[in-house]
Amino acid sequence: MTRNGWILIATLGSLAMILGAWFFQYVLGLAPCQMCFWQRWPHMAAVVFGIAALAGVPFMAWFGALAAATTSVLGIYHTGVERDWWDGPQSCTGDGLAGLSGADLLSTDGTAIALCDEVAWAMFGLSMPSWNAIFSALLVLIWIRAIRSPF
Numbered sequence: 001m002t003r004n005g006w007i008l009i010a011t012l013g014s015l016a017m018i019l020g021a022w023f024f025q026y027v028l029g030l031a032p033c034q035m036c037f038w039q040r041w042p043h044m045a046a047v048v049f050g051i052a053a054l055a056g057v058p059f060m061a062w063f064g065a066l067a068a069a070t071t072s073v074l075g076i077y078h079t080g081v082e083r084d085w086w087d088g089p090q091s092c093t094g095d096g097l098a099g100l101s102g103a104d105l106l107s108t109d110g111t112a113i114a115l116c117d118e119v120a121w122a123m124f125g126l127s128m129p130s131w132n133a134i135f136s137a138l139l140v141l142i143w144i145r146a147i148r149s150p151f
Helices: 005-026 033-052 060-082 104-105 127-147
Strands: none
Touching: 005 033, 005 060, 005 127, 033 060, 033 127, 060 127
8 A cells, every 4th residue: 555545544544533522422412521622632633634644745644643642642641530540630520620619510501511530431441532542553553654655
């Protein structure tokens, strides 16, 4: 396969991850937490980098690989927060709500509050951040394959 073929696979992989996240949010009604949003941005960047690489700027594949690696690391970090391996940001965990009054909690205008240290959905014992980490690591390998492939 050519470099562009691998770049296309990696780009579509990140696009699929974003579309999957939107499916869980808008179709299944699972509100994302702040760390979930953090994991989406590198996928969006990888799509842009992939399009640029396909348009004739081949060094953008390096940035695609970096974006996929970034979201994979964020997924690992988020998984650790969910499993209480380490602390997460106070603004996004159960402890972060301790200082809020009832009025503060009710002033969300109907927006669901999702906490980073709670698992919203899991399959085979792995949460969405865990799956993101795994699939994003595979995307890193695809990006590297693209970089190493001939034009």
